[in-house]
Amino acid sequence: MATSAISFRAVRKSYGDFHAVEKLDLEVKTGEFLVLLGPSGCGKSTILKMLAGIEAPSAGEIKVDGRLVNYTLPRDRNVAMVFQNYALYPHMTVFENVAYPLKSRRNSRVSRSEVPRLVKQAAEIVEISDQLGKHPEALSGGQRQRVALARAIVRNPAVFLMDEPLSNLDAQLRNTMRQQLIALHRRMGKATIYVTHDQLEAMTMADRIVVLNAGTVQQEGTPEEVFRKPANQFVAGFVGHPRMNFLEARSLGGSAVKIGDHAMETTASTAPPEARLTVGLRPSDARFHHGGENVISGHVLRSEFTGPDIFLTLDIGSGLKIEVRQTNDQRSSSEEALSVAFQPDDVHVFDKRGNRM
Amino acid sequence: MPHFRRGASSPVESLKSTPTMLLVSYVLLCFAAIVSITPFLYILSTSLKDTNSLFSYPPDWIPEQLFWGNYAKLFEQTSFVRWTLNTLGVGIAITGLKLVMDSMAAFALAKLRFRGKALLTTFLLLLVAVPIAALVVPLFFVVRSMGLLNTYWALILPALANPLGILMLRSFMVSLPEDLDHSARLDGASEWKVLTQIVLPLIKPGLVVHAIFTFMLQYTSFLWPLVAVQSDHMQVLTVGISSLKSNFVVDWGLISAASLLATIPITVLFLALQRFFLSQNLSAALKH
Ligand SMILES: Nc1ncnc2c1ncn2[C@@H]1O[C@H](COP(=O)(O)OP(=O)(O)OP(=O)(O)O)[C@@H](O)[C@H]1O
Ligand SMILES: [Mg+2]
Numbered sequence: 266m267a268t269s270a271i272s273f274r275a276v277r278k279s280y281g282d283f284h285a286v287e288k289l290d291l292e293v294k295t296g297e298f299l300v301l302l303g304p305s306g307c308g309k310s311t312i313l314k315m316l317a318g319i320e321a322p323s324a325g326e327i328k329v330d331g332r333l334v335n336y337t338l339p340r341d342r343n344v345a346m347v348f349q350n351y352a353l354y355p356h357m358t359v360f361e362n363v364a365y366p367l368k369s370r371r372n373s374r375v376s377r378s379e380v381p382r383l384v385k386q387a388a389e390i391v392e393i394s395d396q397l398g399k400h401p402e403a404l405s406g407g408q409r410q411r412v413a414l415a416r417a418i419v420r421n422p423a424v425f426l427m428d429e430p431l432s433n434l435d436a437q438l439r440n441t442m443r444q445q446l447i448a449l450h451r452r453m454g455k456a457t458i459y460v461t462h463d464q465l466e467a468m469t470m471a472d473r474i475v476v477l478n479a480g481t482v483q484q485e486g487t488p489e490e491v492f493r494k495p496a497n498q499f500v501a502g503f504v505g506h507p508r509m510n511f512l513e514a515r516s517l518g519g520s521a522v523k524i525g526d527h528a529m530e531t532t533a534s535t536a537p538p539e540a541r542l543t544v545g546l547r548p549s550d551a552r553f554h555h556g557g558e559n560v561i562s563g564h565v566l567r568s569e570f571t572g573p574d575i576f577l578t579l580d581i582g583s584g585l586k587i588e589v590r591q592t593n594d595q596r597s598s599s600e601e602a603l604s605v606a607f608q609p610d611d612v613h614v615f616d617k618r619g620n621r622m
Numbered sequence: 623m624p625h626f627r628r629g630a631s632s633p634v635e636s637l638k639s640t641p642t643m644l645l646v647s648y649v650l651l652c653f654a655a656i657v658s659i660t661p662f663l664y665i666l667s668t669s670l671k672d673t674n675s676l677f678s679y680p681p682d683w684i685p686e687q688l689f690w691g692n693y694a695k696l697f698e699q700t701s702f703v704r705w706t707l708n709t710l711g712v713g714i715a716i717t718g719l720k721l722v723m724d725s726m727a728a729f730a731l732a733k734l735r736f737r738g739k740a741l742l743t744t745f746l747l748l749l750v751a752v753p754i755a756a757l758v759v760p761l762f763f764v765v766r767s768m769g770l771l772n773t774y775w776a777l778i779l780p781a782l783a784n785p786l787g788i789l790m791l792r793s794f795m796v797s798l799p800e801d802l803d804h805s806a807r808l809d810g811a812s813e814w815k816v817l818t819q820i821v822l823p824l825i826k827p828g829l830v831v832h833a834i835f836t837f838m839l840q841y842t843s844f845l846w847p848l849v850a851v852q853s854d855h856m857q858v859l860t861v862g863i864s865s866l867k868s869n870f871v872v873d874w875g876l877i878s879a880a881s882l883l884a885t886i887p888i889t890v891l892f893l894a895l896q897r898f899f900l901s902q903n904l905s906a907a908l909k910h
Contacts, residue, residue: 314804317808318807319808338807339804340808340810340811340812349801352804354805355824356823365809366809369806420809
């Protein structure tokens with residue numbers, strides 16, 4: 266495949282002095298499921314809107330299927346979008362909603378007589394065939410979401426955009442919809458950009474994640490890369506639950522660091538010695554009953570029982586605290602003093618500016 | 623501007639809640655009804671009296687003998703029918719044209735992006751504050767220089783320039799979620815289709831209110847039609863009726879008959895559309 270389905274080149278969006286999106290470079294291949302992940306207000310929706318043609322970029326180039334679309338009307342971009350609140354037309358039935366993209370096009374490739382067949386086909390894929398006569402207000406949240414999906418897939422676009430499509434659903438439904446969305450994506454084989462601020466959604470669904478903060482890309486990679494090798498402190502803190510512990514540390518030179526009184530071996534090169542650093546440790550990387558290497562000892566301040574796991578807050582001296590996760594089978598008698606070990610691989614080291622070392 | 627959110631219980635319901643409140647509200651309503659209906663009954667009574675019994679004192683509300691002469695005179699000796707047709711024709715023309723023009727202008731202000739939009743909106747808002755009386759004289763010269771005095775255009779065109787309807791429809795449109803029209807554009811709709819297929823069906827209550835408001839305003843307007851049109855057969859009802867008293871003797875019976883008949887079309891319109899005014903929940907209309 267010579268060209269990407271979607272490409273952003275040095276795209277910027279400013280509102281007056283405020284930069285909602287800064288110098289964005291992004292490629293999405295056909296069949297790829299790309300997730301934009303970031304906190305509220307980081308510019309995720311703005312990126313989708315620029316691609317859809319709802320907002321004009323302040324600078325840069327946007328291409329769909331290798332074609333520059335900066336000056337193309339939304340309807341000529343071959344892009345379908347599922348909006349956060351679904352944006353179903355309230356005065357139309359489900360059938361009319363799904364048929365709308367087919368009927369409203371001037372030079373539609375679809376003939377009138379084909380419309381009912383295509384609508385039924387789309388409705389079957391998202392399992393709303395029995396709802397076609399209803400108005401949107403008579404549907405549940407999950408059903409509305411499916412109607413919005415059907416309306417997007419019915420016209421067979423080159424690109425799908427989804428803006429937090431699951432955020433209005435309850436946890437249970439979110440789980441099933443997540444799997445169904447991925448199945449649907451595999452079936453359609455189109456380039457998809459999916460926006461979310463839920464890191465779990467991003468991790469489970471994405472082929473590739475782009476982490477955004479304040480309009481800038483923080484890291485781009487597979488879910489595993491982003492989780493295992495976060496590019497900076499922001500990504501490290503945003504991805505992974507429970508949140509990573511950040512501890513002040515000093516370099517011991519080579520690849521060793523000192524957190525309080527505890528010396529730790531890492532896989533990063535931490536020179537020069539005595540440099541101030543931040544060390545990140547995931548609660549879930551803590552190993553119990555190991556002894557020997559890379560051990561931090563402390564006493565238990567607080568323990569929270571959550572079912573399968575117990576979350577312990579340890580005081581490790583020098584005014585430092587750390588949260589660790591213990592699974593039920595690792596549980597020892599209710600000890601006061603405890604040692605936890607971290608693999609050198611699991612010790613994330615960040616420089617003064619928060620970048621990974 | 624009206625908001626279409628589902629409120630808690632309506633004010634009417636909460637008044638019903640205690641017997642005392644119920645009583646008070648009925649007393650108040652009766653009082654209001656009497657105050658507003660008495661002049662109407664008096665006109666009715668006057669229109670059915672001949673000149674002699676008109677000034678008898680004390681006045682009898684129900685004439686001993688019903689006198690239909692005023693009505694006969696109205697139809698035979700005045701242009702009353704013509705005035706009524708003029709009024710309805712001009713009112714319908716203005717209402718129709720304004721609905722089309724105002725919804726397009728409101729759409730531009732509510733849903734399109736262009737330079738100077740905020741300024742333009744503020745300007746329109748300021749224009750609303752200018753009273754008709756201040757405009758009559760300059761308007762007269764403008765219309766005269768266009769050679770339109772004493773034509774129906776003189777009655778129709780100036781009325782179209784009222785910005786209030788634009789602002790009202792605009793606020794209805796602004797309350798629609800932005801994503802609806804974005805979605806329609808992505809789905810392939812032109813701006814015209816976004817307006818006619820998405821926006822207008824969703825603000826139907828607003829269009830009805832606009833239409834009634836415009837029609838009423840036209841139906842009751844007096845000053846401008848008085849200035850704009852001279853010939854008797856071109857007059858609208860308000861001006862025509864007032865011309866009935868231009869003799870030395872004021873024929874109250876005749877004027878009452880005319881006034882009474884003049885209220886009929888507008889009453890019918892109101893009754894037909896009252897559910898849009900009285901419905902506690904306009905959002906129901908918005909949803910379908
Ligand atoms: N029309 C506008 N004028 C000024 N600032 C805007 C405008 N639209 C968006 N912004 C700003 O741009 C930034 C990015 O907005 P955007 O809607 O893309 O955020 P988001 O990442 O989608 O957030 P969320 O997760 O809350 O939806 C925000 O800080 C927002 O305040
Ligand atoms: Mg958003």
